[in-house]
Structure formats: structure tokens, C-alpha cells
Amino acid sequence: MSESILSDLFLGELRSDLALPYPVLDGDQQELLGMLRDSLKRYGADHIDSEAIDRAHAIPEEVLRNLGELGLFSQIVPEEHGGIGLNNTQYVKVCETLTAIDGAVAILSGGHSTLGIKALLLEGTDAQKQRYLPRLATGEMIAAFALSEAGAGSDAQALTTTARRTESGDYRLDGNKLWITNGGVADLFTVFARTPDHPRADGRTSISCFMVEKSAGIQIGPEEDKLGIRGSSTVPLVFDGVPVPADNLVGEPGMGFKLALRILNGGRTGLAAGCLGAARLLLAEAARYTSEREQFGQPIARFELIQQKLARMAHDIHALDCMVYLTTGAVDAGRDVALEAAACKVFGTETLWAVVNDAVQCAGGNGFTTDYPFERMLRDARVNMIFEGTNEILRLMIARTGLAEPGRRMAAGVPSQEHYGRRISGAEAPDPLTVPDGLQADALALSLATAELARASAKALQDHGESLPGRQLVLGALADQSIAAYGQAAVLSRATAVVERLGEEGAAAELQLAKGACRRLARWGRESAASLRDNDDEVLLATAAAVTAAGGMPG
Amino acid sequence: MKIAVCVKRVPATDTRIKVGGDGQSIDTAQVEWIVNPYDEFALEAAIQLREAAGEGEVTVVCLGPAEATSELRKCLAVGADKAILLKDPEAASHDAQVTAGALAAAIEGLGVDLVLCGKLAVDRDQGQVGVLLAARLGLPCVTEIKALAVADGMATVERSGDGGNREKFEVTLPAVLTCDKGLNEPRYASMKGIMQAKKKPIDEVEPQLGSGLLDVKSLELPPERAAGKIVGEGVAAVDELVRQLHEEAKVL
Numbered sequence: 001m002s003e004s005i006l007s008d009l010f011l012g013e014l015r016s017d018l019a020l021p022y023p024v025l026d027g028d029q030q031e032l033l034g035m036l037r038d039s040l041k042r043y044g045a046d047h048i049d050s051e052a053i054d055r056a057h058a059i060p061e062e063v064l065r066n067l068g069e070l071g072l073f074s075q076i077v078p079e080e081h082g083g084i085g086l087n088n089t090q091y092v093k094v095c096e097t098l099t100a101i102d103g104a105v106a107i108l109s110g111g112h113s114t115l116g117i118k119a120l121l122l123e124g125t126d127a128q129k130q131r132y133l134p135r136l137a138t139g140e141m142i143a144a145f146a147l148s149e150a151g152a153g154s155d156a157q158a159l160t161t162t163a164r165r166t167e168s169g170d171y172r173l174d175g176n177k178l179w180i181t182n183g184g185v186a187d188l189f190t191v192f193a194r195t196p197d198h199p200r201a202d203g204r205t206s207i208s209c210f211m212v213e214k215s216a217g218i219q220i221g222p223e224e225d226k227l228g229i230r231g232s233s234t235v236p237l238v239f240d241g242v243p244v245p246a247d248n249l250v251g252e253p254g255m256g257f258k259l260a261l262r263i264l265n266g267g268r269t270g271l272a273a274g275c276l277g278a279a280r281l282l283l284a285e286a287a288r289y290t291s292e293r294e295q296f297g298q299p300i301a302r303f304e305l306i307q308q309k310l311a312r313m314a315h316d317i318h319a320l321d322c323m324v325y326l327t328t329g330a331v332d333a334g335r336d337v338a339l340e341a342a343a344c345k346v347f348g349t350e351t352l353w354a355v356v357n358d359a360v361q362c363a364g365g366n367g368f369t370t371d372y373p374f375e376r377m378l379r380d381a382r383v384n385m386i387f388e389g390t391n392e393i394l395r396l397m398i399a400r401t402g403l404a405e406p407g408r409r410m411a412a413g414v415p416s417q418e419h420y421g422r423r424i425s426g427a428e429a430p431d432p433l434t435v436p437d438g439l440q441a442d443a444l445a446l447s448l449a450t451a452e453l454a455r456a457s458a459k460a461l462q463d464h465g466e467s468l469p470g471r472q473l474v475l476g477a478l479a480d481q482s483i484a485a486y487g488q489a490a491v492l493s494r495a496t497a498v499v500e501r502l503g504e505e506g507a508a509a510e511l512q513l514a515k516g517a518c519r520r521l522a523r524w525g526r527e528s529a530a531s532l533r534d535n536d537d538e539v540l541l542a543t544a545a546a547v548t549a550a551g552g553m554p555g
Numbered sequence: 556m557k558i559a560v561c562v563k564r565v566p567a568t569d570t571r572i573k574v575g576g577d578g579q580s581i582d583t584a585q586v587e588w589i590v591n592p593y594d595e596f597a598l599e600a601a602i603q604l605r606e607a608a609g610e611g612e613v614t615v616v617c618l619g620p621a622e623a624t625s626e627l628r629k630c631l632a633v634g635a636d637k638a639i640l641l642k643d644p645e646a647a648s649h650d651a652q653v654t655a656g657a658l659a660a661a662i663e664g665l666g667v668d669l670v671l672c673g674k675l676a677v678d679r680d681q682g683q684v685g686v687l688l689a690a691r692l693g694l695p696c697v698t699e700i701k702a703l704a705v706a707d708g709m710a711t712v713e714r715s716g717d718g719g720n721r722e723k724f725e726v727t728l729p730a731v732l733t734c735d736k737g738l739n740e741p742r743y744a745s746m747k748g749i750m751q752a753k754k755k756p757i758d759e760v761e762p763q764l765g766s767g768l769l770d771v772k773s774l775e776l777p778p779e780r781a782a783g784k785i786v787g788e789g790v791a792a793v794d795e796l797v798r799q800l801h802e803e804a805k806v807l
Binding site: 043071 | 584624625628629632664743744745746749750752753
């Protein structure tokens with residue numbers, strides 16, 4: 001058995017031991033988080049003008065300095081190195097708060113904490129930590145993460161920036177990086193480069209991770225002129241023989257790509273929570289607007305097609321909320337959540353996109369103007385589906401990883417009558433999660449969805465065999481089924497905890513949201529499953545080939 | 556300079572208040588709690604005085620339930636030196652006499668030069684505790700101050716009087732002052748403050764509770780506000796607006 005709820009769903013297993021109870025912060029953790037969030041929120045309300053930041057394409061320096069004093073950069077730096085030492089749940093809750101304050105500030109914070117300083121935290125030596133973390137905690141140094149290159153986006157391993165050893169044992173870096181978040185304001189860069197002088201025993205490409213100070217001679221390119229998060233810095237970098245001391249290699253030489261993936265895989269809950277914070281704010285704006293805006297003699301919130309949007313937003317936001325903090329709880333319990341975090345990122349970014357779309361629609365013509373925050377938030381939201389792993393790549397990762405164990409068992413010829421076999425063939429659904437009375441039907445739906453995912457996985461393995469890793473439409477549909485089921489599990493888990501705490505009556509609001517969220521997720525899962533049986537994949541792929549051949553509209 | 560600041564744990568100002576099942580208190584199940592905003596002006600004033608003097612000690616005192624340690628921790632993170640929690644699960648139900656009595660008993664032994672309170676707590680909105688506290692302690696009291704300076708054992712304070720008059724007082728210390736909005740801009744807890752607050756002491760003390768003189772018989776929410784009314788547009792609507800404000804709304 002794995003330690004991953006999501007991965008075991010592909011085996012038809014519903015891990016109630018991992019899904020329940022829903023994780024919560026203890027009193028002290030909550031108190032610390034409350035103080036930090038309170039300061040940031042109040043500072044944001046008084047001193048951060050998102051419209052101005054969007055127009056100026058930059059966050060004012062004074063704001064950066066003040067945010068540093070409030071602890072923005074020190075969140076996950078351990079106390080012994082001058083930081084606050086938040087755990088993952090606390091940190092991700094701050095990420096949620098930050099997007100509601102300002103999108104660009106949230107990206108700045110994530111670029112620093114989620115990505116920029118993570119290599120040091122995970123694999124830095126004590127000396128390396130001591131050298132940089134205290135300054136990174138105060139914001140005296142801001143960090144950035146430099147992995148992507150022109151020819152190495154989703155295929156990050158194709159990077160060509162190279163670090164060669166000099167006679168003294170130090171390194172010289174040559175190459176170019178692209179799309180570097182925080183690049184224009186950062187002082188310290190986590191740079192991934194090929195290290196041919198450290199060949200790997202397994203013959204794979206040797207990539208290593210370096211902490212490189214800007215002052216060592218990194219050339220910072222011009223700011224990208226972006227659709228959204230315009231206040232966030234995104235630049236290309238040029239390394240032209242930049243000297244890097246041997247001491248600044250982080251982790252094991254040659255194993256840097258693994259470290260990069262570990263950082264990226266571990267960081268996606270922060271982005272998902274950012275989407276959650278923005279989506280909550282949008283729903284509040286939409287709720288207010290539709291109550292105040294009157295047409296045909298009444299507030300438009302009284303019309304069903306508006307109500308449909310408000311409810312849809314609320315249900316999806318609730319599902320995302322439950323998913324994100326079930327996942328961060330697992331991180332804090334020491335479990336690997338690469339798949340769950342990817343699921344949160346995919347669901348979170350697409351939820352925000354749907355929410356912002358609905359919110360703009362609720363606001364009609366006003367939503368389209370800069371008099372209201374909707375259009376800026378729409379622009380800010382779009383990039384989320386692209387960076388930190390495109391949603392396409394993450395769907396493939398979820399499905400390929402999830403299918404690995406069923407595939408292995410199938411190849412090993414484990415008899416179908418054995419435990420996994422009945423489950424994997426869908427003949428036996430796992431026991432439903434133990435949930436409050438009002439959610440029994442939804443727990444059963446999850447159980448059936450889990451069996452269906454296992455069945456569909458087995459069928460995909462049988463039908464496509466070796467070619468399955470390339471069948472992206474199949475993998476995408478399986479990934480969606482698994483994300484939906486993980487969401488259902490998270491919603492049920494949270495509702496169960498809330499009912500335990502407040503009783504069914506006190507938890508009425510939670511149960512209402514849980515029901516709505518579960519049903520939407522279950523429907524999405526069923527539709528994804530159905531799309532594997534009944535689809536237009538062949539004609540779709542043929543048309544796509546024709547479009548490519550014709551360079552546009554075929555015929 | 557030793558300063559005591561009285562603080563209260565109150566529901567966040569954007570809380571949607573629901574009356575509890577007993578009809579005499581609010582339903583606290585979904586309430587988020589904050590430090591009473593007027594008490595934050597008092598705390599900020601105290602910290603500024605200590606900083607200006609370069610020495611001294613700011614003690615926050617709170618009559619509240621065990622959970623109020625969260626609000627006290629916030630006060631410590633902002634810059635108070637220590638906190639005293641007069642722990643009482645029933646704190647929310649006491650009248651101002653009982654509250655003032657408990658605070659007075661706790662503050663009496665501290666030997667402070669100044670006691671600062673908010674002008675009122677935003678939960679009950681009564682504004683009695685500061686004045687009653689001064690009476691119990693036998694100290695002079697100025698309410699709703701908007702400016703404060705301390706020198707040579709005297710406090711110079713300003714408050715808004717009737718009709719917008721600015722009143723200025725000189726008060727011999729020790730004294731009790733209740734603080735109004737406009738006195739200062741309360742600071743945000745910094746990271747350093749938050750980290751230091753973990754190590755500062757919160758003394759939990761059994762409060763000395765007298766008997767109250769007031770009982771809450773029932774609580775009910777105000778009736779829902781009627782919808783607004785648009786009288787007309789532009790200058791042409793002024794006469795009609797004035798007439799309606801005068802004759803119907805009777806506010807002019």
C-alpha cells in the first residue's frame with residue numbers, strides 16, 4: 001500500500017485511514033497563523049493598491065520592505081535561521097490570504113518561499129543555510145527559482161545551461177533562463193544547470209542545483225509585458241561565465257533535476273490555495289454585485305441563471321478548500337503528496353478560471369471595465385493553468401503515476417480473484433467512508449467512482465498496453481476521474497469533522513456545501529468515465545492532424 | 556513608566572450576529588474573535604509612551620475566557636510586555652460593574668502610572684468600564700481622548716466635546732484614560748513581534764468577581780432595514796429630498 005490516497009484510487013482502494021480524520025491545526029498553530037494573517041490583511045487593506053500595482057507593473061519598494069517586516073519572506077524559514085517556521089498548512093493558508101490581498105504579491109511570495117528558497121531548506125548544508133537563510137527571512141535577499149529555458153519548458157530536463165568546473169574546483173555558469181519569476185527583484189537565484197563534470201553512474205543527464213548571487217554577474221533581461229500579474233517580475237536571465245563557488249552547489253552533484261521536481265511537486269498546494277483565495281474574493285464581489293444590481297425591478301441575484309452561477313462557484317470553491325487542506329495536512333504528517341498536490345493545482349486553477357468567468361458574467365458590462373476588479377482578476381488568473389507545471393503535464397503525471405501500480409500488478413499476472421483483482425476489475429467497490437447520515441448517498445457515490453476508476457484503469461492498460469503513456473486523451477480522462485474522486489473524499493472528510501464538532505444542526509451550512517460539491521465532482525467523474533467509452537477521439541485526432549497540415553482551418 | 560491597558564475579546568466587527576438559544580446571549584459557534592478595536596488605540600498609545608520614554612512596561616489586562624489568550628498573544632506581538640488574563644468562562648455575561656471591579660482588583664497591585672482603556676467595547680457598546688474602573692481605583696478619568704502627551708507626572712489630553720469643540724485637559728498621573736479613534740494608527744504585529752510574543756508571559760489569574768447590578772433579559776436583532784429610496788436625480792431633486800428628510804424621515 002502506498003501513502004497516497006489518490007494513487008490508491010487507481011487500484012480501487014479508498015483509503016479511509018488517510019482520508020479521515022480531516023486534519024486541523026492545533027491551538028498554538030492557529031494562533032500564530034491568525035496573527036500573521038491579521039497583520040498581512042490589515043496592511044494590505046491599508047497600503048496595497050492592486051490597481052496601481054497592475055498599472056505600474058511593479059510592487060512599490062516600500063511595500064516590499066514593509067511586507068518583509070511583517071514576515072512575508074520568513075514564513076517557512078525555520079526559527080533557528082531567523083524565520084517563523086510555519087508548517088505547510090499554515091504557509092498555504094497564508095498563500096490563500098495573499099491572493100485576496102494582491103495577485104502580484106502572492107506570486108512574489110510564492111516565487112520566494114515555494115520555489116526560491118526551497119532547495120536550501122530541503123538539501124542545503126548547515127553552512128549554506130546559515131549563509132543565506134537569515135537574510136532571506138527578512139527580505140534583505142529575495143529569492144528566485146531558475147529552471148525554465150527557451151527550449152525547456154514542460155520538458156525541463158532538456159535545459160542546456162551548463163556549469164563547468166574550473167581548476168580551483170569552483171564553477172562557471174553559461175546559458176540562458178526564461179520566465180524567471182521574481183527575477184527582476186531577486187538577489188539570490190536557485191539555478192539548475194547541466195554538470196557534465198559530475199557524470200551520473202546511471203548515465204542519465206547530470207543536472208545540479210546552485211545558489212547563485214545576482215552580484216556574481218547574472219545579467220537580468222527586460223521584464224516581460226504580461227497579460228496578468230503585471231506587478232510580478234518575470235525576466236530572462238543570461239549567464240555568461242558567471243563564477244559560482246563550489247560551496248554553492250546544493251544537494252548531491254548530478255541529482256539536481258530530482259531536487260527540482262521535488263520542489264515543484266511539493267509546492268503546488270500553495271498555488272492552489274492562491275486560486276482559492278482569489279476565487280473566494282470573486283464570489284464575495286459577485287454576491288455583492290448581484291444583490292445590488294437591479295434589473296426588471298429586482299436584484300439580479302433573484303434570477304435563477306445568476307443563482308446557478310453563485311452556487312456553482314460556492315460548490316467548487318468549497319471542494320477546492322477541502323482538497324487543499326486535506327493535502328497540506330498530509331504534507332505535515334510527512335507523506336508524499338505529489339499527486340494530490342497536482343490534483344489541487346489542476347482543480348484549483350480551473351476552478352478559479354471558471355469562477356472568474358462566472359463572476360465577470362454576473363457583473364455584465366461592468367465586469368468588463370477597469371472600474372471593477374473582475375477584469376484584472378481575470379487577467380491575473382489565466383497564468384495559473386500554465387505555470388508550475390501546465391495542467392496538461394500534471395494530468396499526464398497523475399495518470400501515469402496512478403497507473404504504475406495497477407500496470408505492475410497486471411504484468412505480474414496477479415490472479416484476478418485476489419483482493420486487488422476484484423477491486424481493479426470493478427467487481428467490488430471499496431467500503432464507503434464513514435460519514436454523517438446526510439451524506440451517505442455521496443459516500444456511496446465516491447465508493448462507486450473509485451471502483452469505476454479502477455475498472456477504467458484496468459481496461460486502459462489492457463486496451464492500450466505499451467502505447468498507453470502516449471494516449472493522452474485516455475490519460476486525461478482517467479486523471480480527471482481521480483481528481484474528482486479525491487475531491488469527493490476531501491469534502492466528505494471535512495464535512496464529517498465539522499459535524500463531529502458542531503453537530504448536524506450546527507453544521508447545516510457545511511453540509512449544504514458538501515452535498516453540492518460532492519454532486520458536482522461525482523458528475524464530473526462520471527462524465528470523464530463516460531468519455532472513455534463514448535467519445536469522438538478518432539475524428540478529433542484526424543481533424544487536429546488536418547489543422548496542423550493545413551496550417552489552420554483545413555480545406 | 557508602567558502602563559496597564561485593559562483589553563476585551565469581542566466578535567469581529569463584520570460578524571453576522573445570531574442570538575443564542577437562551578435569548579440572552581449571542582451564538583458564538585461561528586464567531587471570529589478580535590481585540591476590541593478601541594483597545595488597540597489604547598495599546599498603541601501605551602507602546603508609543605514606552606518607546607518615547609525609552610523604558611517602562613506595558614501590561615495588558617483582560618477579563619475573558621481561556622480562549623482570550625489568543626487576543627492577548629496578539630497584544631504581546633504588537634508590543635505589550637506582559638499580559639494578565641483574569642480567566643472566567645462567564646466573562647461575557649458580566650455587567651460593567653463586575654468587569655470594572657475585577658480589572659480594578661488586578662490593576663491595583665501593579666503600581667502603574669497610567670491605565671488606558673478603549674472608549675467602549677464594540678460588542679455591548681456601553682462605554683462604562685473605563686469610568687467605573689477609575690472610580691474603583693479612585694483615579695481621575697478622561698474619556699474618549701484623541702490626543703495624549705505625558706511629561707513630568709502629568710498627562711495632557713484632548714477630546715472632542717459637544718458641537719465639535721476640542722477640549723484639552725491636564726491630568727495628574729496616575730489616571731485612567733479611555734481612547735477614541737483618531738488617537739493614533741495602531742501598528743501591525745511584525746514578524747519579530749510575533750516571534751517574541753511566543754516567549755512573553757501570560758499570567759492566568761482567578762478574577763475577583765463582585766455581584767452584578769444588571770441582568771440581560773433578552774436580546775433581539777434589529778428589524779431589517781427598509782430599502783432605500785431614490786427621490787430623483789440632480790439639483791431638481793433637492794427640494795423634494797429636503798422635504799422628505801424633514802417631514803417623513805424627521806431627521807432635519
